[in-house]
Amino acid sequence: xxxxxxxxxxxxxxxxxxxxxxxxxxxxxxxxxxxxxxxxxxxxxxxxxxxxxxxxxxxxxxxxxxxxxxxxxxxxxxxxxxxxxxxxxxxxxxxxxxxxxxxxxxxxxxxxxxxxxxxxxxxxxxxxxxxxxxxxxxxxxxxxxxxxxxxxxxxxxxxxxxxxxxxxxxxxxxxxxxxxxxxxxxxxxxxxxxxxxxx
Amino acid sequence: xxxxxxxxxxxxxxxxxxxxxxxxxxxxxxxxxxxxxxxxxxxxxxxxxxxxxxxxxxxxxxxxxxxxxxxxxxxxxxxxxxxxxxxxxxxxxxxxxxxxxxxxxxxxxxxxxxxxxxxxxxxxxxxxxxxxxxxxxxxxxxxxxxxxxxxxxxxxxxxxxxxxxxxxxxxxxxxxxxxxxxxxxxxxxxxxxxxxxxxxxxxxxxxxxxxxxxxxxxxxxxxxxxxxxxxxxxxxxxxxxxxxxxxxxxxxxxxxx
Numbered sequence: 391x392x393x394x395x396x397x398x399x400x401x402x403x404x405x406x407x408x409x410x411x412x413x414x415x416x417x418x419x420x421x422x423x424x425x426x427x428x429x430x431x432x433x434x435x436x437x438x439x440x441x442x443x444x445x446x447x448x449x450x451x452x453x454x455x456x457x458x459x460x461x462x463x464x465x466x467x468x469x470x471x472x473x474x475x476x477x478x479x480x481x482x483x484x485x486x487x488x489x490x491x492x493x494x495x496x497x498x499x500x501x502x503x504x505x506x507x508x509x510x511x512x513x514x515x516x517x518x519x520x521x522x523x524x525x526x527x528x529x530x531x532x533x534x535x536x537x538x539x540x541x542x543x544x545x546x547x548x549x550x551x552x553x554x555x556x557x558x559x560x561x562x563x564x565x566x567x568x569x570x571x572x573x574x575x576x577x578x579x580x581x582x583x584x585x586x587x588x589x
Numbered sequence: 590x591x592x593x594x595x596x597x598x599x600x601x602x603x604x605x606x607x608x609x610x611x612x613x614x615x616x617x618x619x620x621x622x623x624x625x626x627x628x629x630x631x632x633x634x635x636x637x638x639x640x641x642x643x644x645x646x647x648x649x650x651x652x653x654x655x656x657x658x659x660x661x662x663x664x665x666x667x668x669x670x671x672x673x674x675x676x677x678x679x680x681x682x683x684x685x686x687x688x689x690x691x692x693x694x695x696x697x698x699x700x701x702x703x704x705x706x707x708x709x710x711x712x713x714x715x716x717x718x719x720x721x722x723x724x725x726x727x728x729x730x731x732x733x734x735x736x737x738x739x740x741x742x743x744x745x746x747x748x749x750x751x752x753x754x755x756x757x758x759x760x761x762x763x764x765x766x767x768x769x770x771x772x773x774x775x776x777x778x779x780x781x782x783x784x785x786x787x788x789x790x791x792x793x794x795x796x797x798x799x800x801x802x803x804x805x806x807x808x809x810x811x812x813x814x815x816x817x818x819x820x821x822x823x824x825x826x827x828x829x830x831x832x833x834x835x836x837x838x839x840x841x842x843x844x845x846x
Contacts, residue, residue: 407606407607408607502679502682502683502686502821502822502825503600503601503642503682503685503686503689503821503822504821505821505822505825507825535641536641536642536643536672536678536682539673539678540675540678543673543674543675543678544675547675573636573639573664574664574667575664575667575669578669
């Protein structure tokens with residue numbers, strides 16, 4: 391349809407998640423109008439990311455180099471481990487500024503219906519970390535959906551005999567939400583996990 | 590394009606785009622149905638938790654060109670006892686997988702919904718050892734794969750004692766001279782006759798037995814034979830012990846990403 395290189399770019403952009411043919415076309419023409427330096431900067435950012443970023447050898451978060459910034463940071467509490475599904479979840483937990491320990495990224499969740507079992511996740515690697523790093527608490531921070539809960543229950547059973555503290559993140563209402571629209575399961579758990587209010 | 594109300598059990602969900610999901614349900618009036626639930630992956634979604642697998646929900650949907658859209662959802666039952674116990678969750682998910690893979694979209698037999706709902710309620714209420722095999726066989730029968738049990742499926746020879754093998758390809762039990770497939774004990778044949786012959790309630794009240802385990806294995810084989818692929822859910826949450834043993838003796842560090 392368009393001159394070769396433009397059409398190639400539109401096709402490539404169209405493969406990105408959430409980008410349809412029309413958006414791809416719009417982005418391509420935006421890039422076409424851009425000064426050369428700016429377009430090259432974008433291209434270089436993509437290349438650099440692919441060349442320099444890999445998975446952390448210890449926690450499987452995205453990392454620049456062998457280990458990620460959190461694993462190499464000496465100020466982090468090293469005996470508490472927060473187990474999450476995806477690298478994006480690490481960022482979500484980090485934003486809270488409530489957690490000072492380290493992470494372990496499973497790279498997914500157990501999904502019996504999709505046929506994803508513990509073998510396809512970084513579960514063995516998690517077990518292998520516990521002793522050398524003298525972990526005393528594992529926080530199961532998987533999504534509160536059926537896959538995440540199955541993963542958390544599976545890990546809880548796996549870790550129970552090892553004599554360390556295993557906790558699960560609480561379930562409750564989102565700040566700014568309406569009680570009226572909360573589903574019964576969440577509201578029930580929120581009630582169950584209620585806390586004494588200090589005067 | 591119209592709005593309609595429906596009740597259903599969520600079988601599976603697939604992520605769609607940024608925050609949506611495609612939900613597969615077994616419904617009362619529309620049989621197996623796929624519909625889009627918009628925005629349910631956001632934390633503040635007003636019905637996110639309700640359209641999760643294993644939920645029994647009341648829905649308001651509107652018809653779309655290819656997929657319908659769920660506009661409202663209200664939970665009828667969560668089966669919390671199933672969700673919060675690894676063993677029961679594993680069995681519950683087996684039921685969902687089998688229904689999802691065996692039943693074709695558009696199959697609007699209302700018995701499917703009733704069967705699955707009944708099975709999940711039973712699973713939620715307590716330990717029912719024979720639930721999974723009974724459900725698998727009932728589903729196979731409903732789908733048109735009712736095995737022949739009274740006479741050899743190949744040569745027609747009758748006589749309960751002489752029937753000693755089961756082959757899903759032949760569609761039933763086989764006599765000694767025609768035998769192939771898997772061995773089956775007379776106890777298991779008798780149990781299967783009761784499951785398919787109207788004594789389901791009696792069977793479900795019984796405890797675990799070798800015949801029950803045999804029937805579960807045979808049902809899985811039969812389903813896999815008809816699907817021409819392996820089922821995924823059975824046993825996936827079970828081998829906790831095997832993984833731990835392997836992990837303890839041979840800590841596989843830094844396995845490829």
